[in-house]
Amino acid sequence: xxxxxxxxxxxxxxxxxxxxxxxxxxxxxxxxxxxxxxxxxxxxxxxxxxxxxxxxxxxxxxxxxxxxxxxxxxxxxxxxxxxxxxxxxxxxxxxxxxxx
Amino acid sequence: xxxxxxxxxxxxxxxxxxxxxxxxxxxxxxxxxxxxxxxxxxxxxxxxxxxxxxxxxxxxxxxxxxxxxxxxxxxxxxxxxxxxxxxxxxxxxxxxxxxx
Amino acid sequence: xxxxxxxxxxxxxxxxxxxxxxxxxxxxxxxxxxxxxxxxxxxxxxxxxxxxxxxxxxxxxxxxxxxxxxxxxxxxxxxxxxxxxxxxxxxxxxxxxxxx
Numbered sequence: 629x630x631x632x633x634x635x636x637x638x639x640x641x642x643x644x645x646x647x648x649x650x651x652x653x654x655x656x657x658x659x660x661x662x663x664x665x666x667x668x669x670x671x672x673x674x675x676x677x678x679x680x681x682x683x684x685x686x687x688x689x690x691x692x693x694x695x696x697x698x699x700x701x702x703x704x705x706x707x708x709x710x711x712x713x714x715x716x717x718x719x720x721x722x723x724x725x726x727x728x
Numbered sequence: 729x730x731x732x733x734x735x736x737x738x739x740x741x742x743x744x745x746x747x748x749x750x751x752x753x754x755x756x757x758x759x760x761x762x763x764x765x766x767x768x769x770x771x772x773x774x775x776x777x778x779x780x781x782x783x784x785x786x787x788x789x790x791x792x793x794x795x796x797x798x799x800x801x802x803x804x805x806x807x808x809x810x811x812x813x814x815x816x817x818x819x820x821x822x823x824x825x826x827x828x
Numbered sequence: 829x830x831x832x833x834x835x836x837x838x839x840x841x842x843x844x845x846x847x848x849x850x851x852x853x854x855x856x857x858x859x860x861x862x863x864x865x866x867x868x869x870x871x872x873x874x875x876x877x878x879x880x881x882x883x884x885x886x887x888x889x890x891x892x893x894x895x896x897x898x899x900x901x902x903x904x905x906x907x908x909x910x911x912x913x914x915x916x917x918x919x920x921x922x923x924x925x926x927x928x
Contacts, residue, residue: 629899636915638819640762650869660870662840662913664885669750670760685764689915699729699822707823713762715736715789715819719838719915722899723907738919740862769850770860785864799829799922807923813862815836815889815919 632724635695639686639702640668640713646684652705653688656698659727661688670711689721691728732824735795739786739802740768740813746784752805753788756798759827761788770811789821791828832924835895839886839902840868840913846884852905853888856898859927861888870911889921891928 641649646663653661666685690698695716706712721727737758741749746763753761766785790798795816806812821827841849846863853861866885890898895916906912921927 629896629903631899631916634915636917660868660913662866662868662883662885664764664864664866666762666764668760668762683762685762689913696729699731703729703822713760713789714822715734716731717736717817717819717917719917722903722914764864766862766864768860768862783862785862796829799831803829803922813860813889814922815834816831817836817917817919 630723631720632727633718634689634721634724634727635692636717636719637688637690637695637698638713638715638717640666640683641686641706641710643682643684645706645710645712649684649686652701653686653698656690656701657694658688658690658698661686668711668713689719689724689727694728730823731820733818734789734821734824734827735792736817736819737788737790737795737798738813738815738817740766740783741786741806741810743782743784745806745810745812749784749786752801753786753798756790756801757794758788758790758798761786768811768813789819789824789827794828830923831920832927833918834889834921834924834927835892836917836919837888837890837895837898838913838915838917840866840883841886841906841910843882843884845906845910845912849884849886852901853886853898856890856901857894858888858890858898861886868911868913889919889924889927894928
């Protein structure tokens with residue numbers, strides 16, 4: 629079996645940020661992404677979806693280097709202004725070479 | 729980069745349990761959560777969604793202590809009566825201090 | 829708390845593959861699965877969903893042995909012909925014995 633350890637970056641944000649986040653993900657070097665619709669409630673106990681529409685949950689499988697670039701972008705350009713959640717986990721990917 | 733290792737708790741359950749699960753999650757000490765609609769089939773090869781409506785998948789990022797409280801609640805108050813899936817993984821979270 | 833370390837296998841693929849993937853998952857020995865609707869863009873920067881309908885994201889919690897069988901099936905029967913993503917992570921599952 630051809631398995632490669634890679635970084636799975638998950639981002640949850642307002643749907644309005646979708647196109648901008650996709651641009652940031654591709655600019656960081658990701659080769660693809662998966663989006664699911666979501667609904668979130670943050671620490672202010674106020675649903676973002678009640679005010680600005682639904683949330684999205686974006687996942688992208690990338691190298692550790694691309695993950696660092698992407699998380700820096702998110703931290704520098706999104707976290708001050710938007711209710712963005714971002715986290716990384718390590719996953720074993722089938723045929724991982726197509727993601728790096 | 730400000731990354732913090734935290735516990736990602738994922739719960740899959742009947743949609744009917746939504747409000748009750750959200751209360752349990754907040755009562756355990758979580759600061760927020762993300763919900764996506766899902767569909768599940770369990771070991772009895774019977775879709776819960778055919779009988780009682782769709783499923784939900786709830787994720788919450790919490791400290792290890794909050795994860796333990798939440799999993800105990802789920803184990804004690806849900807698992808005997810409902811088809812609930814619950815699991816924990818370790819994730820590196822950007823600006824993790826807002827989740828604890 | 830009764831927690832068991834198990835393998836969480838996540839598969840993202842065209843919705844058209846749904847029934848076939850479910851058969852492969854159960855044939856590999858999985859006891860259940862969770863499906864969410866998704867949308868993906870791969871390395872060719874062409875949305876599969878624009879051509880063949882939406883994507884699905886399927887998750888199944890299984891033993892390491894079942895994970896290996898399932899990933900082999902995916903690698904051998906799907907990866908040449910379809911835009912399938914598959915990865916594994918380790919998760920701590922509440923009452924894990926019902927998944928193996």
